[in-house]
Amino acid sequence: MSTEEEQQVSEAQIAVHWREEELYYPPAKFIGQANASDPAILDRFSEENFPECFKEYADLLSWDHYWHTTLDSSNPPFWKWFVGGKLNASYNCIDRHLEKNRNKSAILWAPEPENEDIKSITYQELYHQVNEFAALLRDFCGLKTGDRVTFHMPMVPELPVSMLACARLGVIHSEVFAGFSGASCGGRIADSGSHVLVTMDSYYRSGDLVDHKVKADEAIATAHDLGFDIDKVLVWRRYPGKYGSQAPMVEGRDFFVDEILKDYKGKIVSPVSMPAEAPLFLMYTSGSTGKPKGCQHSTGGYLSYVAGTSKYYQDIHPEDTYWCMADIGWITGHSYIVYGPLALGTTTVIFEGVPTYPDAGRAWRIAERLGVNIFHTAPTTIRMLRKLGPDEPAKYNYHFKHMTTVGEPIEPEVWRWYHDVVGKSEAVIVDTWWQTENGGFLGSTLPGLQPMKPGSCGPGVLGVFPVIMDEDGNEVEAGSGRAGNMCIRNPWPGILQTIYGQPERFVQVYYEKYCKDRNSKDWRDWPYFAGDGAVKAADGYFRILGRVDDVINVAGHRLGTKELESASLTVPEIAEAAAVPVVDELRGRIVEMYVSLKPGFQPSKEISDKVTKAIETEIGKIARPKNVWIVQDMPKTRSGKIMRRVIAGISNFTDAGDLTTLANAEVVEGIRHHVQSEKLAKGDVPRELSPSEIDEIKAFGSAE
Amino acid sequence: MWQGRHNGPAGAGNEMRDAIAMTWHYIAGELSLLLEELGKVTEDEIIAQQICNLRIEAETVPYSALPDIAAESLALANDLCQFSLVNGDSLVFTRQLTVCGEIWRFGTSAGLLVDD
Numbered sequence: 001m002s003t004e005e006e007q008q009v010s011e012a013q014i015a016v017h018w019r020e021e022e023l024y025y026p027p028a029k030f031i032g033q034a035n036a037s038d039p040a041i042l043d044r045f046s047e048e049n050f051p052e053c054f055k056e057y058a059d060l061l062s063w064d065h066y067w068h069t070t071l072d073s074s075n076p077p078f079w080k081w082f083v084g085g086k087l088n089a090s091y092n093c094i095d096r097h098l099e100k101n102r103n104k105s106a107i108l109w110a111p112e113p114e115n116e117d118i119k120s121i122t123y124q125e126l127y128h129q130v131n132e133f134a135a136l137l138r139d140f141c142g143l144k145t146g147d148r149v150t151f152h153m154p155m156v157p158e159l160p161v162s163m164l165a166c167a168r169l170g171v172i173h174s175e176v177f178a179g180f181s182g183a184s185c186g187g188r189i190a191d192s193g194s195h196v197l198v199t200m201d202s203y204y205r206s207g208d209l210v211d212h213k214v215k216a217d218e219a220i221a222t223a224h225d226l227g228f229d230i231d232k233v234l235v236w237r238r239y240p241g242k243y244g245s246q247a248p249m250v251e252g253r254d255f256f257v258d259e260i261l262k263d264y265k266g267k268i269v270s271p272v273s274m275p276a277e278a279p280l281f282l283m284y285t286s287g288s289t290g291k292p293k294g295c296q297h298s299t300g301g302y303l304s305y306v307a308g309t310s311k312y313y314q315d316i317h318p319e320d321t322y323w324c325m326a327d328i329g330w331i332t333g334h335s336y337i338v339y340g341p342l343a344l345g346t347t348t349v350i351f352e353g354v355p356t357y358p359d360a361g362r363a364w365r366i367a368e369r370l371g372v373n374i375f376h377t378a379p380t381t382i383r384m385l386r387k388l389g390p391d392e393p394a395k396y397n398y399h400f401k402h403m404t405t406v407g408e409p410i411e412p413e414v415w416r417w418y419h420d421v422v423g424k425s426e427a428v429i430v431d432t433w434w435q436t437e438n439g440g441f442l443g444s445t446l447p448g449l450q451p452m453k454p455g456s457c458g459p460g461v462l463g464v465f466p467v468i469m470d471e472d473g474n475e476v477e478a479g480s481g482r483a484g485n486m487c488i489r490n491p492w493p494g495i496l497q498t499i500y501g502q503p504e505r506f507v508q509v510y511y512e513k514y515c516k517d518r519n520s521k522d523w524r525d526w527p528y529f530a531g532d533g534a535v536k537a538a539d540g541y542f543r544i545l546g547r548v549d550d551v552i553n554v555a556g557h558r559l560g561t562k563e564l565e566s567a568s569l570t571v572p573e574i575a576e577a578a579a580v581p582v583v584d585e586l587r588g589r590i591v592e593m594y595v596s597l598k599p600g601f602q603p604s605k606e607i608s609d610k611v612t613k614a615i616e617t618e619i620g621k622i623a624r625p626k627n628v629w630i631v632q633d634m635p636k637t638r639s640g641k642i643m644r645r646v647i648a649g650i651s652n653f654t655d656a657g658d659l660t661t662l663a664n665a666e667v668v669e670g671i672r673h674h675v676q677s678e679k680l681a682k683g684d685v686p687r688e689l690s691p692s693e694i695d696e697i698k699a700f701g702s703a704e
Numbered sequence: 705m706w707q708g709r710h711n712g713p714a715g716a717g718n719e720m721r722d723a724i725a726m727t728w729h730y731i732a733g734e735l736s737l738l739l740e741e742l743g744k745v746t747e748d749e750i751i752a753q754q755i756c757n758l759r760i761e762a763e764t765v766p767y768s769a770l771p772d773i774a775a776e777s778l779a780l781a782n783d784l785c786q787f788s789l790v791n792g793d794s795l796v797f798t799r800q801l802t803v804c805g806e807i808w809r810f811g812t813s814a815g816l817l818v819d820d
Contacts, residue, residue: 177729179737184763205737285729292764330729378727380734383813407727408815436729 021412023451024419026428030401034448036312042449045462047490053463054081054493057308058300061343062096063087064273067300071491073523077511078498079491080277081301088271089280089303090168093342094130095271097123101318105347108321109157110366112204112353118370121157123345126164128266134165135267136260141196141232145170145272148282150194152185152215154178154203155352158236158257159328160338162198167280167299170272174282174294177329178203182215184292186222188284191294192500195231198257202237202244206357209238213245216254234260276300282500283331285436294500295331295437298493302439303339305494309440310340313430313461314374315402315447323349324376324404325363331436332406335494336376340440355381360389367398375422376404379414386417393422400427402447407432409544412454419454433457433544435530437510439494442466442530443542456541465489467527468536471553473514479538483545483560486534487514487527495528533560552581552589559591559623561644567618568593571610573601576634580648581700582626583686583693592651593625594671596634603630627651627684629675633667635659648700650675652686657698728767731814735774736762738807742781745799751780774816778807 031037045053051071058067067085094106102124109119121129137143149171153159159175166173174192176185178200189197199216202209213235220230233254238244240258249256280302282294310316314336322341326332328350341348349370355363355377363385367375382405385392403423405415410431419429429452433443443466445451445458452458460466468476468484476484499506509529516525533545545560552559561579568577575598581589593611597603608628615623635646649656650672659665679685689697739759746752758780762773781804788797811817 177733177736179733179740180763181736181740181759183760184736187764206741327730327733329733332730378730380727380731380810380814384809387809387813407730 021454021456023453024429025451026448027426030315030428031448033317033401035315035317036446037448039449041312041446041462047465050463050465050490051081054304054308057304057493058082058085060307060311061087061092061300061304063300067276071523073491074521076521076523076526077491077507077528078503079301079495079523081298081491081493082276082304085276085300086273087276087300087303088168088170088274089299089339090130090134090164091271092303092307093164093167093339094123094127097345098127101345102127104318104345106342107157107160108347108349108370110349110351110353110370112207112351112357114358114362114365119157126161129161130164130168131268132261132264132266133161133257134168134269135264136234136257137165137171137196138169138269139264140255140260141234143169143171143196145274146172146278147196148172148174148192148194149196149198150185150189150192151175152178152180152182152197152199152212152219153236153328154200154205154210154212155327155350156200156203156236156238157350158200160342160350162236163281163328163334163338164342168269168271170274170278172279172281174284175329175334176284177327178212179205179327179329182218182220183222185215185219186224187226188292188294189219189223189230190226190228191284191292192282193228195229196234197230197232198234198236200236200238204238204352206354209244211245211247214247217247217250274299277497279497281334283334283436293502293505295496296498296500297334297439298497301493301495302335303343305440305492306335306340307343309461309494310336310344312446313432313441313444314340314376314404315428316341316344316346316374318345320374321347321349321370321372322374322376323351323367323370323372325351325355325381326376326378326406331439332376332378335440336404336406356384356388359392360385361392361395364393364396364398367400368396372398373400374402374404375400375427376406378407379405379410380408382410382414382418382422385422386414390417390421393424399424403427403429405429405431407434409455409457415454419452428452431455431457433532433542435532437496438492439496442488442492443544445541453539453541456537456543459540459542460488463490464492466534466536466542468534468542469514469527473516476536478536478540481535483533483535485513486530486532486542486544488530489524489527491523491526491528552579552591554587554589554591554622559619563619564591564593564615564623564625567615567623568595568611570614570618571595571607573597573607574611576642577611578634578642578644578647579625580644580651581697582648582651583689583697584626585687591623591625593628594631594634594647595628596631627675627679629671631667631671631674633664635662635668635671636664645698645700647671648697651679652689652693652697653679654689654694654697728770731816732762732767732770734810734814735770735777735816738803738810739777742777742784742800742803742807745796745803746784747796748784748787751784755780771816774807774811774814778804778811778817781807 065086067082069083072080072083105120106123106126107121201213236257280299284292324337428447430444432441443457476482513529514527535543564579565577576596578594584590611628634642646656743755784800
């Protein structure tokens with residue numbers, strides 16, 4: 001086989017083990033009602049119409065002042081969208097719907113206990129609740145435009161009420177997932193500089209009324225240790241008038257919201273007209289340094305983007321009942337439970353509990369009871385529901401027209417269960433790829449226009465132009481079968497504005513890698529580095545492979561360690577396998593495999609050959625390992641994690657690094673002797689490594 | 705034994721790699737919650753502190769560490785179950801086993817754990 005043929009075969013197979021799947025076409029019934037059913041929309045959002053194409057998203061909103069510049073790229077990569085425009089997010093999500101839909105449900109809240117009633121909050125009622133709480137924040141807490149407020153709230157309607165009240169005032173909210181500890185909340189309070197914490201006394205999870213207020217005290221103590229003090233803690237009560245926590249209320253600091261709100265009954269707060277680029281919220285996400293980073297999202301660009309993608313990709317119509325079964329504490333919940341659906345005037349469902357309690361039919365009972373017709377969840381949840389109740393959906397009389405899967409690649413077999421069983425083969429699926437930093441979807445099929453392909457998220461969404469780049473910044477062609485780094489060539493309105501308080505880190509993390517000219521004011525020179533590996537098929541669909549450093553780069557071919565190890569494990573004698581890179585003059589890196597055997601088997605050349613053969617068959621000759629080392633045991637941590645950096649160090653004749661975390665450090669010397677003596681005998685010793693190569697080997701596996 | 709499945713998200717040790725899919729944000733939170741539940745069924749103070757430390761890790765360290773934290777959580781839950789079983793404390797054992805099962809179920813569904 002020639003090298004060229006070898007590459008064509010291997011790279012496509014390396015990408016993932018999933019074969020190219022058949023296409024599924026949306027049913028005519030769906031297409032007939034879809035918001036995007038005219039292919040002309042693809043032309044309107046073509047690259048030649050960028051950035052003005054996003055006027056179509058912005059026009060879904062009500063603006064106090066129209067913008068004069070759609071995209072200001074004068075200070076890259078700090079993009080400004082809809083410059084000169086003014087609007088209020090709360091007004092767009094509530095007030096403007098009142099004229100025609102004041103008595104329509106904005107929020108349907110399903111408490112976890114099934115004996116508690118569903119709570120419906122109309123747009124009119126939401127308007128009053130938001131205004132009254134905004135008045136409280138302004139007058140009781142003294143908050144003003146630009147201040148930050150931290151929420152530590154569970155999945156209750158008071159959370160979107162609090163978010164929209166802040167948005168009404170131009171106050172920046174920062175919600176911390178309720179399940180997180182008080183200490184984590186405290187860290188985020190300090191980082192954001194919030195003086196007010198909004199929390200809840202208790203909430204239901206898996207049948208228990210969880211004491212939540214106790215975490216507020218922990219949060220405040222942590223923030224204090226970090227040099228930051230909270231002035232006021234506002235405590236919503238799960239049952240107004242009845243305190244459900246054991247934590248004492250601190251006089252002068254802690255206040256029950258239901259008691260203070262009485263003073264603000266009927267108050268109306270004029271929505272503050274905010275510049276489009278004013279921050280709307282912060283969303284903290286863990287970084288690699290251990291200090292979470294606050295992704296700052298804008299008002300005009302973000303709201304336009306989530307409204308547009310909700311309309312065209314979620315296919316939300318005002319008359320739909322839409323349920324995103326995520327937590328509002330994550331970006332998915334902000335974008336696709338609160339801001340997107342409410343901006344479009346639809347009914348959004350919020351569920352307090354977990355979908356598997358008290359049984360795996362709970363989610364489908366809610367869907368049936370509320371007449372949900374658009375459903376949105378993550379592959380992890382889909383896998384859990386499939387595992388616990390594969391036949392449950394058929395027991396309930398609901399009918400989805402549309403389903404979303406979000407945030408991680410979904411295996412085709414799981415996708416098919418979602419389609420056939422959950423969706424009853426009636427619903428379209430959009431498999432969406434995006435990140436906390438992105439505000440909204442970046443990769444997805446347009447459900448009425450583009451067929452679905454299990455395991456692939458689809459092409460870039462409207463107005464977003466992804467590209468796969470190799471390590472040198474060259475574009476990897478569609479259909480080449482080669483994997484690379486997922487990047488976005490252009491800015492889009494939903495992208496984070498910065499990392500709160502850390503603009504240098506923002507530039508470094510997302511733009512430094514592929515920036516062509518740091519002095520350039522042209523957005524084309526500033527591709528966004530997403531950090532995910534991906535392959536682009538000939539049809540333009542992207543298949544997301546996972547994080548970019550789970551690979552070994554052999555002669556420009558990115559070999560997934562998962563694929564190499566999975567292939568090795570197809571050999572019946574193999575118990576464990578680990579792939580490591582070895583520096584090589586010709587190919588950059590080559591692969592070496594370490595395997596251990598199941599009990600009863602003895603090391604032999606035959607087994608080594610079987611491993612090599614399995615890798616060649618499953619992946620391709622390009623992935624053939626230089627050596628297969630059969631070892632008695634792998635160096636591991638107590639939790640069973642194979643320490644790949646240790647064996648990578650042995651293969652490269654470099655320092656294996658710190659061994660104190662190993663549960664079986666005694667095996668290292670035996671492996672070193674075995675491997676290095678054999679390599680020395682064969683004259684198979686790598687040249688002296690450069691400092692950067694040593695760093696790479698030391699870091700190998702740290703991603704895992 | 706259970707083993708962390710180390711083909712999940714990466715990102716450790718390099719600022720350039722820490723753009724994070726929002727699903728991992730969700731998974732970290734759920735894991736933290738399960739650790740909180742595990743802490744509630746732990747009477748041993750030393751183990752309770754270990755669980756507390758793991759929880760802080762789940763919430764703050766890079767997402768790439770989650771498989772290891774999940775595996776560690778399950779190992780601790782397993783130890784707790786074994787201890788209760790040896791002591792004939794069936795009530796506590798049952799509660800611990802429930803949490804243990806939840807960690808396993810969530811961990812495998814989220815791709816954090818493999819059961820070998």
